[in-house]
Amino acid sequence: MHEMAIVQSVIDIVLQEMDRHGVEKLKAIHLAVGRMSAIVPEQMRMCFDILTADHKLAGAELNIRMVPVTYRCRNCDQEFTSEGITFKCPYCEGPDPDIIFGRELKIESIEVMDE
Amino acid sequence: MKIPVVRNILEVNDRIAKQNREIFDRSNLFVINLMSSPGAGKTSLLEQTIERLKDKLDIGVIEGDIQCSFDAERIAKKGVAVTQINTDGACHLDGNMIREAMNQFDLSALDLLIVENVGNLVCPAEFKVGENMKAMILSVTEGDDKPLKYPLMFQESSALVINKIDLLPYVDCKVENIREAVSQLNRDIAVFEVSCKTGEGIDQWVAWLEKQVWDGKINAGQ
Numbered sequence: 001m002h003e004m005a006i007v008q009s010v011i012d013i014v015l016q017e018m019d020r021h022g023v024e025k026l027k028a029i030h031l032a033v034g035r036m037s038a039i040v041p042e043q044m045r046m047c048f049d050i051l052t053a054d055h056k057l058a059g060a061e062l063n064i065r066m067v068p069v070t071y072r073c074r075n076c077d078q079e080f081t082s083e084g085i086t087f088k089c090p091y092c093e094g095p096d097p098d099i100i101f102g103r104e105l106k107i108e109s110i111e112v113m114d115e
Numbered sequence: 116m117k118i119p120v121v122r123n124i125l126e127v128n129d130r131i132a133k134q135n136r137e138i139f140d141r142s143n144l145f146v147i148n149l150m151s152s153p154g155a156g157k158t159s160l161l162e163q164t165i166e167r168l169k170d171k172l173d174i175g176v177i178e179g180d181i182q183c184s185f186d187a188e189r190i191a192k193k194g195v196a197v198t199q200i201n202t203d204g205a206c207h208l209d210g211n212m213i214r215e216a217m218n219q220f221d222l223s224a225l226d227l228l229i230v231e232n233v234g235n236l237v238c239p240a241e242f243k244v245g246e247n248m249k250a251m252i253l254s255v256t257e258g259d260d261k262p263l264k265y266p267l268m269f270q271e272s273s274a275l276v277i278n279k280i281d282l283l284p285y286v287d288c289k290v291e292n293i294r295e296a297v298s299q300l301n302r303d304i305a306v307f308e309v310s311c312k313t314g315e316g317i318d319q320w321v322a323w324l325e326k327q328v329w330d331g332k333i334n335a336g337q
Contacts, residue, residue, distance in 0.1 A: 002207050002238035008199040009124050017120050030117070031124070038237045038267050085266055087299040096302055099270075105241070109117045 003040060006105065007047040013055060013107055018056075021110075028061040028111040035069050035083075036102035070104030122151030128242055135217065135245025142222035145331040147324075148208075148244055151252035153234030156278040158186045159311035160252060160288055160320075165193040165267040167321045172328060174299065179208040179214045179233045186231065191332055196220055198259040207238040227328050238260065240268040245278060247331050250324075255283055259292035266300050273327075274305045278321055281310040 014029055033039050041064045048062045068081040075094030089097050123129065137145050151157050158178075165174055173197040178187040187199035198219040200212050213230060220228070232239040240249075245268065251272040253261055256279055262269045269275065277290060277299055294306055305323060309316035 002205075002241060005205065005207075005209070006124055006241075009172075011126060013120070013122050013124065017118065017122075021118055023118070036267060036270075038241055038265075048249070085263060085300070096299060107120045107122050107124060109119045112116045112118065114116075 002038075003043040004047045004051070007044055007051055007062075010048070010062075010107060011051060014057065014110055017110055018105075023110070023112050024056070025113040026057060026060040026110055027113045028063050028064045029057075029107065030065065030109045030111065032065050032067050032104045032106045032108050034067045034104040034113065036100040037105055039105070041066065044100065065108070067101055067104050070100050071097035072100050073097045125186035125241065128210045128334040131214060132243035132245045133222075135210055135213055136247075138217070139222065139228070139245055139247075142225070143332055144222055144225050144228055145328040146228045146244075146246045148230045148232060148239070148249045149251070150232045150236075150239045150249060150258055150272070151234060151254075154312050155234070155254040155257065157231050157234065157252055157258045158189055159188060160276060160278065160309070160317075161231060162193055163311050163314065163317045163322065164229075164321055165190070165195055167317065168227070168325060169193065169195060171325065172223055175220045175222075175225045175228045177213065177228065177230045178207075179212070179231055181205070181233060196225070202233060206233055206235045207242050207326050208232050208244055209242045210244050226332070236265045236268055240271045248273040248327065250276065251277045252278050253293065254279040255288040255290070256286055257288075258286075259288045259290075259296070262293060262296035262300055269297050269300045269304070272301070272304060274307065274320075274323070277306065277308045278311055280315065281313050 045062050052058045070081045072079045073094045074088035076092040078091040080090055161254055167228055176190045178199045181202050184199040187197050190197040198216050200216050210281055249272045251268055277293060290308060297304055307316055307320040
């Protein structure tokens with residue numbers, strides 16, 4: 001259950017950014033989370049609701065975009081995505097491709113409540 | 116209206132871990148972050164490792180547990196410097212916890228600092244603490260399907276110690292299956308088969324670890 005620690009970090013960063021841009025109320029926070037990271041989105045949303053009750057972020061939506069695992073073949077340089085773990089390039093059957101995306105834990109944007 | 120942010124959620128921890136690492140480097144100290152499930156044998160491996168290395172290296176240990184100090188007491192009996200972190204519920208150690216605990220040691224008097232993380236096969240892999248390398252233990256009683264179920268920790272670790280091999284006749288776990296899956300997840304990982312109960316294989320692990328420490332010191336000194 002490290003989602004609580006991660007959500008607290010999200011809140012800290014988002015509050016800094018709101019301050020920086022002079023924003024009072026948010027409609028949504030948009031995150032990118034790689035499928036290879038050890039994160040359960042439902043738990044993140046639950047932690048977010050708990051940590052933001054009675055808070056200026058209360059009611060903001062935590063929008064989590066799951067980033068598929070993207071590989072690059074070390075043999076033929078082709079890139080491909082996979083829902084799970086794969087060890088073989090689908091183009092040349094080369095072994096042991098490199099993971100190039102899928103480990104993200106990023107805040108991509110904050111969405112301001114329309115006036 | 117969307118305002119782009121693009122910041123790493125763990126940036127604060129990453130920054131603290133980097134600062135920890137700089138402090139460790141100034142003391143020419145090699146740091147390992149040791150991770151595994153609860154009960155895989157982290158403390159037992161440390162006991163065996165310390166026994167074999169304490170005449171060659173000055174060792175310190177940071178014990179991370181949700182509660183209690185049983186492990187720190189076991190390590191203290193081996194005659195090395197040890198401090199206990201109780202996370203009070205948190206499932207992993209982070210850079211900040213290590214920052215506080217490291218002040219308990221005279222870092223310049225140590226060669227090797229081992230951080231025994233909270234028993235958990237998932238969360239500790241996401242949080243750097245300032246280590247030179249991560250190492251992990253998988254015990255054969257946990258099953259050979261674990262690398263593919265919990266890939267992140269296997270990908271992040273420089274060494275995998277497969278423990279409790281004395282129990283292989285009694286469990287449905289094949290070391291070849293672990294090795295095959297792990298080599299596909301992480302082509303550079305060093306794998307050791309040991310029994311902390313019988314002592315089998317421990318010497319190979321310890322020799323490898325000692326080499327990492329000395330190589331790390333040479334690199335840091337350059």
